[in-house]
Amino acid sequence: MSSHPIAVAGLDEIESPAYLYDLAEIRLSHAELRAALPQPSELYYSLKANPHPAVVAELRAAGCLAEVSSPGELRTALEAGFAPAQVLYTGPGKRDRDVQDAVRSGIALFSVDSPHALDQLDAAAREQCTEVRSLLRINDSSPAQGHGLTMTGVASQFGADAEWVLAQPDRFGPRDAVAPAGFHLYMGSNIAGEDALVAQFTQAAASARRLTDAVGIELSVLDLGGGFGAPFARAGARPSFPGLARRVSELLDETFPAWREGRPTIAFESGRYLTATCGTLLTRVLDVKRSHGRPVVVLDSGINHLGGMSGLRRLPPIVPDLLQVGEVMNGAVAETVSGAIVAGPLCTPTDSWARSATVAAMTPGQLVCVPNVGAYGLSASLVAFLGHPLPTEVAIDRGRIIDVSRLQLRRQRVTDATRS
């Protein structure tokens, strides 16, 4: 079994399952991504990847802005110290009430996905006697290549089709209280290669240029999205993009020659790259046995805590690495078993991370860990399933535990319809 050195004083006291988030690793990820982006540019942290307060506060301190897409994410961002002017509110469908609350909180920049969304935002802003700015999210004409998950160039709820905007620009124009400020072209997630990122940004910038000219908007913000890849639940390092800043700067020089003077301001978004490698899921082996000739390992964490969407077959199985907790063994090769079912504790056959994995021989009570689950770990899991307690979340800095907490799921009554 390969091992994952987690040198943290007091780790023995932490009850498993537990997500550990290493804040020093977040600072490194942020520094690497910043260095890979053209300057000047803004970088939004997408809270959907990991809304843990310590993670969000760390990225605010590092200089990120906040991209939120729910009332909960907005609250978390504001509580972490983001000023309303540093927040971009996105999402393909927003409840009237949530838009009203966001405007009331002082949020002044929204990504909108349709003429209706513009009208909805306008109504909320007029009600508050204020004015806000919008970025029109664009669903481009063709998909960009190399995405783990494509969100553009296909029929989807994300954005307005570029053809629609070109055919009916008036429907996407200013409203009484909404000034269109630019375009938002987040195209997909988990792009590992620099060439694919450059191809995506080239396509996005060309589309933004075409739309700007056709619609006649004064472009003040161009949000080029991101989709910067990182390993998920597998050992390995973040990819690096050594030529990205130069290559994207050059393509912007061609498409938007005044971008270096902030006309338009160039923005990027990232969740996964900034947080993936900071996270480790600690889980304990509950049982080990054989069934119909196959090894079976039962862990105290399953699809309720990690990879739930894979459990639902929404995404391919994640097949996580299970690493030994502790120092790297002196080159010793542990015994392995193959064809193993790696299951969680839930009463459903879908609760398995892997159906035929090669894993180290394990024993009940042993602590193992899954690396690189700082993004789309707990926040993308089926936490309420079967009422198991949620994993502990531990913020670590420089080998010291600085915060240990656990989300509580409590039923909250939303109407006063109880009968006496």
Ligand SMILES: Cc1ncc(COP(=O)(O)O)c(C=O)c1O
């Ligand atoms: C609009 C938008 N921005 C940012 C992100 C974050 O993407 P990632 O975590 O891949 O950086 C997403 C992810 O779905 C998104 O939809």
